[in-house]
Amino acid sequence: MRPTDTSDPAYFHKVVDCQWACPAHTPVPEYIRLIAQGRYTDAYLINWESNVFPGILGRTCDRPCEPACRRGRVEEKPVAICRLKRVAADNRGVIDHLIPQAPARNGKRVALIGAGPASLTVARDLLPLGYDCVLIERDRKAGGLMRKNIPSFRLPVAVLDEETGRILDMGATARFGEEVTSMKALLDEGFDAVFVGTGAPRGKDLSIPGRAEASENIHIGTDFLSSVSFRHIETIGKRVVVIGGGNTAMDCCRTALRLGADSVTVTVRSPRADMKASPWEIEDAEREGIPILDNHSPKEFRLENGKLTAVVFEKMRAEYDDSGKRRLIPTGESDVVIPCDDVLMAVGQDMAFPWIERDIGIAFDAREQPVVGKVDFQSTRPGVFFGGDAAWGPENIIWAVAHGHQAAISIDRFCQGQDVMDRPAPATTLISQKMGIHEWSYDNDPTQVRRLNVPHADPALALRDLSMEVELGFDAAQALLEARRCLNCDIQTVFSTNLCIECDGCVDICPVDCITFTQNADEPDLREMLRVPAHNTEQDLYVSEALPTARVMVKDEDVCLHCGLCAERCPTGAWDMQKFLYNEAHSSPAIQAPERKQHVA
């Protein structure tokens, strides 16, 4: 293999698995260390800069970081990154004076359609540059799906209001309660750029017998959740069936329980393992006593005297062909009849753009999806940008934020007459953490503590109250224990070939046998030649230049604990522990680094 090029920021970035997996590339280990030090405000600001909604995401994020977390490969479970983020949000101090203020307007007006996470992120990034950001939203409040589709027992309204309000307070122009019905008309208003962040608001339907006749008692999941959120629905039948296996279905069933249903049943067409919902959301629903029946495909809505009485299901089994493609096949068992009063259907969402004329230069593909650039988020009409679920279909909040940041860069460059494809580089630093002979500026002693469970509210109370938050969050002591589980993967093991005397000290001390000195070979062979063969090909090998004995140093990044013992054992400093800080480029200037002083509780 060729020597690893560590000057490419992607190499060390990839070692920080959580940050690499995060669509917004939040510097996770950096803020977790701050939480461990009790510096909650600093931790919050790092998050705010990168993902805009730390309090919201600390409760609702889909957490792509956690399955990626190296800790999950070293022991059983990853660090509870998401819940630590919430700790920062719950315990931070006043930050108003640290938030960038909008300067004098620069004369450019940008329309942001839909006031969900994508548009709000664009506004957050463009307001400090002097743009007039006009948020146009059908509802009367900002938040989009965060407000309408996430029940308040998971996300308290106060948290939502605060974090969306902060952006509005930066000087956004709000045109709320106004629905855009014609893109052409909007463009005629003469905006310098338009951003479409309208999400994927249309819940999918099922056309099976009885659907039309029973429509009074069949509700589309997302519509149901927003009606509950705006208090248009306050009761539900005693027996409820939820159809669907995604996170919306999980929110629907738990909401139904709180509206007074006696029995709620979730049914999923596919096997449980294929359910789209996040494992922890399935867990939360089951903890509240909701049964989840998999392999149940809805066949018919049964009515008596014109009123819905039951749903009929056909039992299915999954078959996978060689390419892994799934087919659901009826098992032939007798149908399952589940009596019910109401049905909630959460079987997916679509984008909907009936309000965009098709003759104004915004191209749509065969599936009626807008054609959007993967890098610049621009449609085929210059100056019109898409982001969030409106770009490529349903994802989640953190993706909408990531899109928002990128779209803001494009809009800024577009409005300034620059090439939108010319993207700013990330800011990276790589700094030695050595403080003394065997002292490092980070906690290099990995704790054996196992993942902590977040305490929950008393279910006897929580199940009766739609707005009572179920998760209570970690307290400071729990947060410290959990934060210490972080392996500090951003503290990189940096190797200098010219200093190595090949004494093997690092090989001998490494607790997880990451390091091997060996003859060089092609990557597949080299992976087999290591002290423990490196079978996780998603993790890179760090290969040095040739050493005096013609061998190379090969480090398998897979399960490195970042404990620094290789550097402590190295007599010549050929190994050093260096902090790699990767900050994704944003259009807005970085907020002032907070003063480095100890937080006083």
Place this chain on the structure above:
Amino acid sequence: MTHIVKPQFRHPRLATNSQGLTRRDYEGVISTLCAGCGHDSVTAAIVEACFELELPAHRVAKMSGIGCSSKTTNYFLNHSHGFNTVHGRMPSVATGANLANRDLTYLGVSGDGDTASIGMGQFVHAVRRRVNMLYICENNGTYGLTKGQFSATNDRASKNRKGLDTPFDSIDLCNMAIELGAGFVARSFSGDKAQLVPLIKAGIRYKGFALIDVISPCVTFNNHATSTKSYEYVRDHNHMIGRVDLVPAAEEIEADYAPGTATDVTLHDGSQMRFAKLDETYDPTDRETALPALERYRNRGEVATGLLYLDAREADLHDLIGTPEQPLNEISEAELCPGSGPLASINAAHR
């Protein structure tokens, strides 16, 4: 030295041996030696060898004296027996322990000071008595624990860190051991585990006195450009006379040497030792030619490594003096104290 305890986490796919143990189960506490010390590599080689030999750790006795090297018995096999003796007195204690319980595996770790200076009188008698043990001398040519004076194994050609010469000739432990009747004598280098680990395995399996003199650089006091026991010097002047592989009785030998160059030796426990010559002129089974050959390498400033001498007629102290087959602690009281009848007959024989 490191301030943290070595993390308990291990690689999730770390191999286990027939004892159900991983390599890490043969470790001891974390080393407090200088970073980069050759002795830590020898420790790692011992750990590897014991793992590969699938030794039950509780059947091993670790013996050592005083010095940097003698501290290292704390860094491996922390489920084994151990005796850290007075300076240079490890051979006596090992002899006594071996006489009392011949069934344990005796692993002695010493250094050039503990062996060639204060312990010389002890060392030579353990050799000539053929105590069944592996004696590893971690040889760095310097008194590291007292900050870098020349030791008795320091070569005339080797200057100290400040450029001063030694006025005295050096002691070659291997030559001496061959002369005194050691059956297994090897020299190796801490920086070459591919050579060292099989030698340790073979030395443990050998019945009789086995010596491995391991050049183990002192990274703090004797790793400079004018030292003959530095990483760089040994790598540049290493003359490998042969390679040794040890194959347990049950396994087949996987030969990867050119035909005609390898010799198989069956050890007393049935395991096969394969010796491959890399130097055609050297015969490690012939004491008469081996000793002068070693002298020639030494005069040329070369460090001859590998198995230097092997006496395939394995015999140890117990064979020489005819002790009982079983360990003393397993001899029953009835056997040890046969009663007044036999006593009377012994007394009668002396009248």
